[in-house]
Each structure stands twice: as C-alpha cells, then as structure tokens.
Amino acid sequence: MKRDPRKVIFSKLLDRIDILGTISSDPQQLTRIFLSKEMDIASKLLQSWMNNAGLVASVDPMQNVIGSWPTDKAQSPSLHLGSHYDTVINAGKYDGPLGVLLSIAAVEILMLEGYSPKHHINVLAFCDEEGVRFTSTFLGSSYFCGTFDTSFLKHCDSDGQTMRSLLEKRGMDTKSINQDKPLIGPDDIFMEAHIEQGPILEKLDLPTGVVSGIAAQMRIQVTITGETGHAGTTPIQQRKDALTTTAEMILAVEKVFAKNPNSRGTVGHIQNYPNATNAIPGKVEFVIDLRHPVTAGLNHMKDQLFSDLDAIAKRRDIGYKSEVLQFVESITCDHDVQRALSSAVAKNQDKVTTFTSGAGHDTLKIAQTCRTGMLFIRCKDGLSHHPDEYASPEDIEAALYTWVDAIRELDQNFPDKS
Ligand SMILES: [Zn+2]
Structure with a gap:
C-alpha cells in the first residue's frame, strides 16, 4: 500500500x-x-x-x-x-x-x-x-x-x-x-x-x-559599592554590606514584577567581591532582566523599580549605580x-x-x-x-x-x- x-x-x-x-x-x-x-x-x-x-x-x-x-x-x-x-x-x-x-x-x-x-x-x-x-x-x-x-x-x-x-x-x-x-x-x-x-x-x-x-525587554546592570571589612570584628552599625543591600534590591525586583500583570523580572547574574567567607562584601554587580508585553508598561515598571532601589540605597547610605545595557521595544x-x-x-x-x-x-x-x-x-x-x-x-x-x-x-x- x-x-x-x-x-x-x-x-x-x-x-x-x-x-x-x-x-x-x-x-x-x-x-x-x-x-x-x-x-x-x-x-x-x-x-x-x-x-x-x-x-x-x-x-x-x-x-x-x-x-x-x-x-x-x-x-x-x-x-x-x-x-x-x-x-x-x-x-x-x-x-x-x-x-x-x-x-x-x-x-x-x-x-x-x-x-x-x-x-x-x-x-x-x-x-x-x-x-x-x-x-x-x-x-x-x-x-x-x-x-x-x-x-x-x-x-x-x-x-x-x-x-x-x-x-x-x-x-x-x-x-x-x-x-x-x-x-x-x-x-x-x-x-x-x-x-x-x-x-x-x-x-x-x-x-x-x-x-x-x-515583549519589550530591558537589561539593567547595577553596581553596589559598600565597604569591605572583617567578618568577625565589624559591628552592624559600621557595616556597608553590598550583598545584603543587593538581597533587598532583588526582592524589590520581585515585588515590582508581582505587582505588574504579565510582566517578568529576574536577577540571574551576580558577582560578589571579594567573595570570601570571612569578608564583608564590599562590591556587588548584578543584572536585572525586565520584560513587559508593551514598551510603555516596561518603562513604568522601570520607573517604579528605580525609585525603590534609590530608597534602599539611601536608607542604607551605600553607593549605587545603574546602567541600562539593553533595551528592546x-x-x-x-x-x-x-x-x-x-x-x-x-x-x-x-x-x-x-x-x-x-x-x-x-x-x-x-x-x-x-x-x-x-x-x-x-x-x-x-x-x-x-x-x-x-x-x-x-x-x-x-x-x-x-x-x-x-x-x-x-x-x-x-x-x-x-
Ligand atoms: Zn530560537
């Protein structure tokens, strides 16, 4: 057949x-x-x-x-x-x-x-x-x-x-x-x-x-500059811990993502310095990946997020810089x-x-x-x-x-x- x-x-x-x-x-x-x-x-x-x-x-x-x-x-x-x-x-x-x-x-x-x-x-x-x-x-x-x-x-x-x-x-x-x-x-x-x-x-x-x-997509590189120090000797009041700041910022990304229907927000790349067991992290770099079905929605999300990140950095009195690496409408x-x-x-x-x-x-x-x-x-x-x-x-x-x-x-x- x-x-x-x-x-x-x-x-x-x-x-x-x-x-x-x-x-x-x-x-x-x-x-x-x-x-x-x-x-x-x-x-x-x-x-x-x-x-x-x-x-x-x-x-x-x-x-x-x-x-x-x-x-x-x-x-x-x-x-x-x-x-x-x-x-x-x-x-x-x-x-x-x-x-x-x-x-x-x-x-x-x-x-x-x-x-x-x-x-x-x-x-x-x-x-x-x-x-x-x-x-x-x-x-x-x-x-x-x-x-x-x-x-x-x-x-x-x-x-x-x-x-x-x-x-x-x-x-x-x-x-x-x-x-x-x-x-x-x-x-x-x-x-x-x-x-x-x-x-x-x-x-x-x-x-x-x-x-x-x-979807529109944006990649934002964030650099947190704190102060490294001895893990055993530096009291909490004197710390400028770049990694705990980062942790709070990553949660802020998640919060903005959860608030905006159909959006996405991810931190998938992070570098911690000096990345040693007994040292307070002095610097962290991480990349935020944001997506939204429409460009205007993405921009709105970015504005919300940047205001949250600014507030976190200010409250912790720590250096913070952000740069948009990629933006696709x-x-x-x-x-x-x-x-x-x-x-x-x-x-x-x-x-x-x-x-x-x-x-x-x-x-x-x-x-x-x-x-x-x-x-x-x-x-x-x-x-x-x-x-x-x-x-x-x-x-x-x-x-x-x-x-x-x-x-x-x-x-x-x-x-x-x-
Ligand atoms: Zn493919």
Whole structure:
C-alpha cells in the first residue's frame, strides 16, 4: 500500500531534526555557533534538503541559507518563512531548526499537491540568532533586512578574532553590508514557527498557538559599592554590606514584577567581591532582566523599580549605580497575519489561543522592516536552551499541517498594507 505523501514528508522532517541535532562542535552536547565548520555542514544539509523539496537553495557569505520557490508566475511582495539554525551552547535540537525544517516540509507538501503560488515564497535559515560567538543579536535576519548593525563587525570571539576578519576570510566584502537591496522589503510578510520555550501551551493542552507580539525587554546592570571589612570584628552599625543591600534590591525586583500583570523580572547574574567567607562584601554587580508585553508598561515598571532601589540605597547610605545595557521595544505581530494563522490553527486543533512571547526571536528584528507573524509549538515543561528540550511528533505534525494552511491562506489572500 502506498503511504500518504504528507506522512512521508512529515517522517522526513522528524529525521532531519535528529540529523541536525547531531551536527555539533562538541561530541558530548549540541553546540553550533556562527561561522563554524559545523554551521557549514548544517548549511550544506539544509541546501540539499531544500533542493530535494523543489526549492532552489543558495548560501551567502554570512552562512544564511535561502531556499526560493522557482516560478515565473509569482509576483511581489514576497512571503518569507524561516527561523535560525545556530544554537546556544549545550542546546536542544528544536530551538530554531524546527522552524526552518517545518517550512521546508510545508513547501514540499504544497509543491507535491500541485500548488502554484501567487507570490514569491522563500524559506530562510538564519546564521546567527543566539549571538553566542560575538555577543551580538539577530545577525542573519538583520542582514536580510538591510539593518545589520555594523558595529558588531569589530566584536571579537573568545580566540580574539573579529567578526569582520572571519567574514572577509569567507570572501565577504564587509563594506557592502546594508548597501544592496535587501531580500526582505517593507511590503513583504515574514512568518516564523518556533517552539514556545514557555509553559502556556502545555498548560492549555494545545499543540500550537498564535503569537500576538514579542515583549519589550530591558537589561539593567547595577553596581553596589559598600565597604569591605572583617567578618568577625565589624559591628552592624559600621557595616556597608553590598550583598545584603543587593538581597533587598532583588526582592524589590520581585515585588515590582508581582505587582505588574504579565510582566517578568529576574536577577540571574551576580558577582560578589571579594567573595570570601570571612569578608564583608564590599562590591556587588548584578543584572536585572525586565520584560513587559508593551514598551510603555516596561518603562513604568522601570520607573517604579528605580525609585525603590534609590530608597534602599539611601536608607542604607551605600553607593549605587545603574546602567541600562539593553533595551528592546515590544512588537505587535500583524493582525492580518495573526488572523490567517488563527484560521489555520482552527482547522487543525479544537481551540485557538493567542499570547505574547516573552522571549526574543528573529521576528522581533524583522518586524522593524515588514509585517510578521509567529506560530508557537508546545514544548515539554516549557524547557529550552537545554538538551532535554522536546516537542512531540504529534505536535510537530499538527504544526506542519497548520503551517501549510497558513502559507496557502496568506499567499492566496495576501493582505494589503494598511
Ligand atoms: Zn530560537
């Protein structure tokens, strides 16, 4: 008996997730970073799978992989699908690659079923979203939008090599970055499928969900300067303990977070000096990560928090300095794209849910250029950036058919830009 061609493509998709999950610079764990040999191997595999699906594959000197649907009949604007294929250190195999492989498989299904697109359709595999090697952000997606931050070119990796020198070694004219007409233009639409990396879909018992937007995010570095002293001899009145001050400030972060619905507030990084058993901590540095669905809400949270931190430092009469290291504004996914995704989800599961992403994605960057949409896929325990990251075959299958429906719907009824 002949197997259902959709099932054949779905089973190839599962195999490819496993295969890409083995392409790693470390045999003990999955690590695949920008401009590495392993990324070249993964890129070659992606190109062969794209060609095999009927797309025309190419790679640029940044290591971005592009699969274009070959057609004479299609017109602009374009519909772009994709995600990133780099990983964090000791990663799971779904974060990023799932969105790329799902898009290749969806296009293969559409081609096999004789679909003729009205618009140009591209599958994009971005070379660097995680920013592990050069502490950068969204290199691949920004390159395609012509919004690449060229200040990253002087960043060094842990071996002291600059991004510029590595790119030039690969034959790239780094001066031409952002000069040519970008692949992703303002009238286009970009859609990304990604594991949720959070617990909402699991709690609702749903395979997929529609993303309404991506939260605003701020990282604030705080430095507390007290006075170090002997743990055994300095009485409480004479102490300026930077660590107890920090403890109180971290609780203030938690308080502000608890007071603002749908916000997040975390202190995950802290350095204590001199960090000795018998010394009063004289200096502490820590980083606050704040998120809120909308930028105005984040700013309000920051103001509340800063006034609390000021009050704590004043009461304790201790030196305190804060610096905003990173600030990313929230984005809203396009309402027409959300509608198309919701109707595709409704065809493949009982209930549709829509929510904001607390994590950043390539979509966040691309939304500065064109209309965007995202589909989230349930992952076990909301776990990500971890080798136990897991999305079930059943959920991936539901996501695949949803993706096929969403692509068809948007291509047929490409919304006018209002
Ligand atoms: Zn990702």
